[in-house]
Amino acid sequence: xxxxxxxxxxxxxxxxxxxxxxxxxxxxxxxxxxxxxxxxxxxxxxxxxxxxxxxxxxxxxxxxxxxxxxxxxxxxxxxxxxxxxxxxxxxxxxxxxxxxxxxxxxxxxxxxxxxxxxxxxxxxxxxxxxxxxxxxxxxxxxxxxxxxxxxxxxxxxxxxxxxxxxxxxxxxxxxxxxxxxxxxxxxxxxxxxxxxxxxxxxxxxxxxxxxxxxxxxxxxxxxxxxx
Amino acid sequence: xxxxxxxxxxxxxxxxxxxxxxxxxxxxxxxxxxxxxxxxxxxxxxxxxxxxxxxxxxxxxxxxxxxxxxxxxxxxxxxxxxxx
Numbered sequence: 001x002x003x004x005x006x007x008x009x010x011x012x013x014x015x016x017x018x019x020x021x022x023x024x025x026x027x028x029x030x031x032x033x034x035x036x037x038x039x040x041x042x043x044x045x046x047x048x049x050x051x052x053x054x055x056x057x058x059x060x061x062x063x064x065x066x067x068x069x070x071x072x073x074x075x076x077x078x079x080x081x082x083x084x085x086x087x088x089x090x091x092x093x094x095x096x097x098x099x100x101x102x103x104x105x106x107x108x109x110x111x112x113x114x115x116x117x118x119x120x121x122x123x124x125x126x127x128x129x130x131x132x133x134x135x136x137x138x139x140x141x142x143x144x145x146x147x148x149x150x151x152x153x154x155x156x157x158x159x160x161x162x163x164x165x166x167x168x169x170x171x172x173x174x175x176x177x178x179x180x181x182x183x184x185x186x187x188x189x190x191x192x193x194x195x196x197x198x199x200x201x202x203x204x205x206x207x208x209x210x211x212x213x214x215x216x217x218x219x220x221x222x223x224x225x226x227x
Numbered sequence: 228x229x230x231x232x233x234x235x236x237x238x239x240x241x242x243x244x245x246x247x248x249x250x251x252x253x254x255x256x257x258x259x260x261x262x263x264x265x266x267x268x269x270x271x272x273x274x275x276x277x278x279x280x281x282x283x284x285x286x287x288x289x290x291x292x293x294x295x296x297x298x299x300x301x302x303x304x305x306x307x308x309x310x311x
Contacts, residue, residue, distance in 0.1 A: 051277045117280065125276035133284035140292050215289060222296045 046188030047122035047197040055127065056200045060182040064167060067207060071164060074214045081221045095145050103145025110138035118208030122197040128204040132211025139216040143223050150224075156217040163210025170199050170206075232272060239265040250305045252298050260291035 029035065037054055045053040055063055094100075117124075118131030142149055174183035182199075189196035239262055246258035263286030270279035 049277075126280050127277065130277065130280040130284060133281060133289060137284055137288040140288065219289070219292065222293060 042191050045184060045197060045200065046191055047200050048191050049122055049125060049127075051125070052122045052127050052200060052204065053197075056122075056203050057182075057184055060171070060203070063203075063207070064171065064182070067164060067167065067210060070211065070214055071160070074160075074218055077218055078221055081224075093147070095147060099145050103141050107138055107142050107145075110141065111135060114138065114212065115208070118204055119201065120194070121204040121208075122200045123192065123194070128207025129211055131204075131208040132213075133215060135208070135212035136215030136219065140219050143219060151216060151220055153217065153220065156213040156220070159209050159213040160217070163206040163208075163213070166206040167203055167210075170202055174199070228272070232269065235265050235269055235272075239269075252303055252305055253295065256291055256294040256298065259294075260287050263287040263290065 024030065037050055037058065041050045041053040041058075042048055045057040047053040047057065095103075114131045114134035116131075117126035117134060118128045121127035121131070139151060171182040174185050175181045177183070177185045184198040184200070186198035186202075188198050191197075195201070242258040242261040242265075246255045246262065249255040249258065263282060267279045267283035267287060270276075270282055
């Protein structure tokens with residue numbers, strides 16, 4: 001009986017999706033705003049990566065909300081996990097020599113790659129979120145390879161808060177200087193140069209540090225719990 | 228190009244189905260990691276490198292690691308529904 005009802009419900013959902021999607025022509029851009037971004041994005045924002053110009057400039061406020069969601073999620077996880085008081089110091093079995101050496105060799109390279117991704121977010125594909133995630137995966141590698149190492153919780157919290165603060169302060173500076181929140185008030189410069197795009201690189205570097213330290217902190221919390 | 232994409236999509240489907248079917252949760256997590264990895268490759272082939280990077284770093288690496296840590300703290304094998 002339950003199975004029949006679930007199949008029936010699934011059929012209704014599938015019918016609804018098919019009916020609503022079949023009216024949309026496939027592969028034809030329906031929205032006009034996408035074409036506007038492609039045509040005017042580089043000129044208006046100074047960032048050659050259109051995705052970045054949308055994420056940080058045209059839809060900068062949405063990105064602030066996104067960063068806030070990530071912050072609250074990390075905070076909630078930390079709150080839930082730190083309620084356990086019985087933190088036992090488990091004996092850590094050291095990893096093999098090959099794994100340790102490989103991790104030590106790869107860690108700075110991955111860190112450098114992540115930093116490159118978020119510093120060049122306005123020129124090449126990538127940006128603060130991607131770079132931050134790559135940096136967090138470098139810390140994951142260190143946790144797997146050199147198991148006795150821990151990053152300091154205070155350091156990650158500090159970097160995280162500073163990143164968020166820089167984002168909001170840059171936005172408020174736009175409000176004070178030129179009238180509305182997150183306005184690109186700095187000179188846009190010549191497109192394709194590293195120092196171009198006004199506030200975009202500043203915000204993306206802040207987001208990169210913030211996301212990187214947040215995700216590394218999440219991994220640290222989980223690893224600490226699992227010993 | 229279309230053959231490469233079809234091949235990748237078939238592997239992705241197979242690993243997605245096996246992620247649902249596996250009783251061994253560790254294997255299921257690895258299978259869902261493969262789904263994320265192939266999704267990242269497909270995003271790259273379909274010219275969305277920004278999304279591909281996020282998918283590869285978060286979907287394939289971090290989520291898989293978090294699930295593995297969670298499995299380490301709980302049980303590795305899924306139990307039969309009838310026993311509960």
